[in-house]
Amino acid sequence: MRKLFFLVTLLAVAFWTCTTKSKTDASSDTFFIDLEITDSLRWEDLFQGVEVIPLEFTDKSMLTGVDEILIQDGYYLIFDQKAQVLYKFDHEGKYLSKLDKSGEGSDEYQLIYDVSINPYSGNIELLSGYGSFFIYDKNFQWVETIDFPEMISASKFDYFSEDVIILYSQFDREYTLRLYSRSEEKHLNKMNQPTKSVFENNNSVTISMLNNPLINTPDGLFFCIPFYNSVYRIGLDGLEFDYQWDFGKYVVDEGGIKKDDPEEKIMEQGRKIIESFSSLLNLYENEKFILVQYYLKGKLGTILYHKESQKYKILYDYVPDYSLVLLSDGIVGPTNSMRLQTIDKLLKNSNSGFAIEDKVNGAEESNPFLLKYTFANDYN
Template sequence: MKKLTIFFLIVPFLWNVFSCSSKNQLEVESDRLYIDLEVEDSLRWEDLFEKVEVIPLEFTSESMLTDVDKILPQDDHFLIFDQKAQVLYKFDLKGKYISKLDKSGEGPDEYQLIYDVSINPYTGNIELLSGYGSFFIYDKSFEWVETFDFPEMISASKFDYFSEDVIILYSQFDREYTLRLYSRSEEKHLNKMNQPTKSVFENNNSVTISMLNNPLINTPDGLFFCIPFYNSVYRIGLDGLEFDYQWDFGKYVVDEGGIKKDDPEEKIMEQGRKIIESFSSLLNLYENEKFILVQYYLKGKLGTILYHKESQKYKILYDYVPDYSLVLLSDGIVGPTNSMRLQTIDKLLKNSNSGFAIEDKVNGAEESNPFLLKYTFANDYN
C-alpha cells in the first residue's frame, strides 16, 4: 500500500505579537472559523525568539539514529523514538547519550512493531503501542512493568489519554472502527467509533493519502479528533464524537476532482499531488490554553497559523520550522532536523540571532545523528 504523508506544524507566542495588527481578526460564524490565507505577515525570527539552540544528538555505537519520529521531554532528558530502529533513546538536554530502551523481540518483557510511544501523565511510565494491538509499559528506568492486548484490535496507529483509566486508540487502516475507548480497570472497550465522513483519498482500497500526522488533539478542554480534507474537529466523549467546529479557508478548499473511491490508484495519486500543490488540508494541530497552532501547505509553501483563542486574532507565517515531531514546551518549541539539511539549517540560523556554526559540528564527520532545534521564546512572549 502506498502512503503519502505530509506533516504540518505550528508555533505559539503571546498576545503582544497579535496586538500589532487588526486586519487578522478571525471571522466566527456559529461553528466555523474563517481564515484568510492571503494574509502574510513579515515577522522576523528575532522578533519571536530569544535564541535558537542547536542540540546535536551524540553519535556513538549505542546511539546511531535513523530518524527522529517522536520527541518526549521527561525530567531533564529527551526521549527520542526511532520507529525504523524500534528503539527509544534517552539524551540529556545538551544531547549527550544516556541510555536506550531496545527490547524488540517476543520475550515476556519485549515488544513488537511499535507505532506510537508516550509518557503516561498520571504515572510517569513509558507506554508503547504495537500495530498488532498490544500495549507495553516500562518505568522511567526502562524496566518492564506490564504487557496486555487490546481485545478485537485489527490494527492500531496512535493513542492518547482520555483519563487516568481510559485510553483513546486511533487506527488508520481498520475499516470498521477509527477510534476506540479502552478502560484499563474494566479491561474492555467502552465505545467503538468511526469518523463521520471520509474523503475519497481515505476510502480507496489501494492507496491512502494521510494528511495528518496525528488527528488526536489533546487540549486543556479535552480530547478532539480532526478529520483531514474537510478540516472538521470533533469532541471525543464516552458516548461518541460530537461536532465542535470547522476551519474554513474560503476558496482554498480541497477539490477531489471527480475522483471516485474505485478509481485506479494512479488517478487518485495524481489528483492528490494536485491538491498538495494548491491546498492540502490541515496537516496537524496543537493546542494549549491560549493558542491553536495549525499548519498546511499552500502552493508548495509550509504555512503556520498562530491563533489566539480569547481575542480570535491570528498571524500567518511562511518560513522554515522543524516540519515533523514538534514538541511544544512552556518556554518554546523543540523539533528535529537532519544533518544533511545544512543549507536549510544555516538559513534558519542566519535569520535568527543564533551564533551557532553548524559546519563545526559536521565537517570531518563521516556520520552523525539528526539535530534538535530548540526555539526559546523572547521574554516579551513568555
C-alpha cells in the first residue's frame, strides 16, 4: 500500500511573529502561556505538509487501535494494547511482522501497559501491569524477563540511564515512582510525587490525567504533576522542582472539595473544570521543541514551544491527542476512519484532489492511519 503525500502552500506569514518568549528570563521557573492569542492561527501556519500512511490491513495485522508508536531503523512499531500485540510496518505502512506472545510461558508476556525501545541496546522492552519487564530483540526474539521486587502494579517506564529504569505506578498507594538498577537487581529509591490533586487522591474518581507523566528530554528525565502543571527533575536522590506551566486565568479550581467528599460532588466539580480548563494532557520535548497538549472548553489545544527563540504557537484541533511522537522536524500521530473529518480538512486546505474516504468506503474494515506532520521550513 503506497504512502500518500501532499504539501500545503506556505502562507507568507512568519511563524513566530505573534508571540513573545514564554519565560520572563533565563532563570525563570515559570512558562507563561497566553491561551487567547490563537483565534486566527490555522494549521497551515504551523505545518508545510502531511504524509498520510495507511497501515496495511491483513489477516495478520487487524489493529483494534494505536496505543503507542515507536520508530526504529525506519520502521513503525505499533502497540495495540487491547490485542496485546506489537506490529511492525515499513515506512509506507506495509505490514512486516508482529510480536504476539501473550501467555504464561517462559518467553511470553502478560498484561502489557507500556512499550519502549531501549536507546542503549536497541532491544524492545515491555512493562507488565503486574510489575514485570519483558525484553525482546529487534527480531522479536525473547532475551530475558525481570520481575521487579515489592511491586504490585506498574503503568509507565522510561530510562534514567543505561542501568537504571524509572517505573511509574498510577495505582500504587505507597510509591508513585521507583528507580530500579538492572545490575544490582534492586530499587535504588522509592518516591512519591510532591503534590496530588484531590481528584487523584480520591480512590474512585479520576477526572483527568496526563497520558504519560514521564518526560524524557535531552536535559534529563522529568515528572509532570497534572492539574498543577508543575514539572520536577528526577534524580537518584528524589524529585526536584524545575518549572511550571502558567496558563493565567485558565487554572484548575478545585472548588473547595476534599478527597473524602462524595463522588457526585467531586464529579460535578470535575465537569466544571473540564468546561474551563482541566490539566495537561501530553508533554513531549526534544532538542528543538517542547510540545504541550491540553483541553480548553472541549477543544484540544497544542502548544509548540521553540526552545532557541523561547517563543510559541498554539493550534486547536487537527493534531492527534494521543500516541504522538515528536521528531526533530515534525510529529507523527494516529487517526482512523472515525476521525476522517480531520484529514478531510487538511486535504481541503492543501487543494489536493485525493479523497481519503476512498480508502475506507466500501471496505468492511480498515486499519488506522498514521499522519506524519512536517513543520514549516522556517523552523527545521
